[in-house]
Amino acid sequence: MGLLTKKDAALIKDPLFDNNPITVQVLGICSALAITAKLEAAIVMAISVMFVLALGNVVISLMRNIIPSKIRIIVQLVVAAALVIIVDLVLKAYAYNLSKTLSVFVGLIITNCIIMGRFEAFALANSPWRSFLDGLGNAAGYGIILVIVAFFRELLGTGDLLGLGQKFMGHPLLGNPIPGEMSGLYALGYENNGFMLLSPMALIVLGIVIWVQRSKNPKLKED
């Protein structure tokens, strides 16, 4: 591993599955559900959270010895808010439409429980390099769940993924397009399930993801 010792590698690997922030630690669920109707938005959200969490962890960890414990929550909020403002301005400058779809949920990264949870539980007690890795790992674990949920919701809801279906295959679901005619699976009577795009399905899809994960890994079961 060269750069990473075994302990450091575990910091990145653990949150991906066994200690996933969303399905096991139950952190950061609000935004995970609200922006998963489209895969593109989910990916951008995951990258934004990764940026804020990794850098914020480093900043908090550098300041961990000088922050008075009584006002640490406010200090953490200010650090997170400053980083989120950067993300928000960058998105508005380079991806305006996307920042419109994400709307308030970029701002809500500040109060995303993952951010506060990791600041509080890890960065306040560990060195900057380890905190940075922990930030990367947890944001990646968050991103994975986001991408899985968004994948199913966009595919089943619109029959398309990231606009790729339209671009490469001419039709959302395979098959040679003949203008005005159904093709591929649609010709067989398949229809898009518009219900997948509505908010309740995000909860149910995530519930199913948790179900699958816990039946694969019996250690995680609750009683």
Added chain:
Amino acid sequence: MEYLELFFKSIFMDNMVFATFLGMCSYLAVSKKVSTAVGLGAAVVFVLAITVPLNWLLDTYILKAHALVWLDGNLRTPELSAYYDYDLSFLSFILFIATIATMVQLVEIIVEKFSPSLYNSLGIFLPLIAVNCAILGGSLFMQSREIPTFGMATVYGIGSGIGWFLAIVAIAAIREKIRYSNVPAPLRGLGITFIITGLMAIGFMSFGGMLTGGSKKKAKKETKIVKIEKKTDAIQKKIAKNNEKVNQ
């Protein structure tokens, strides 16, 4: 009238939990018992009712584009004001969260003073209100939906707080009951809570028609329903005949 409309809209149609998924973390963590859920829900209503109007004032008089014109009194001719070009809206995240953090600290002190038992039962979750997405989300939605007056902002804050309160109390009651039912082992706890919340959200979607009011569409639907009922009747008769034949 519009106050009432906004009030019901923020409780049922734009319900914090079911429509926008705000405050899910504490919603899941504190919903194991009805009594603690009621405590946290009440705290959220209280904090939202204070912070949304406060942040509305901040937004209108400091943050918005051209908001600072009152500084030199040129309210009638704002274009002439020296402060006309200022637009501080990029600062809104930091200002909103600072207001919220202070208000939450205040609520914490008050609760600790007047109701130590509630303070003990809520434990570590009171500081979590500061980072509860529902609180910041309330202010951010207030900003992005351009709520026009101070009174409306107050009503919006209280309404969405009550919506959140209803949601957490409902799920806590369901979780108390579901402990005695036979849920598949991997679904227990978090998984089943998600699925139940999803089903409740589907239920809450039906409130969507509450404010649209139009009667034409409804009439069409009813005729459709009548037609479908006739069809199903006919099919049932056929099935009954077939059954008789088979029996003979």
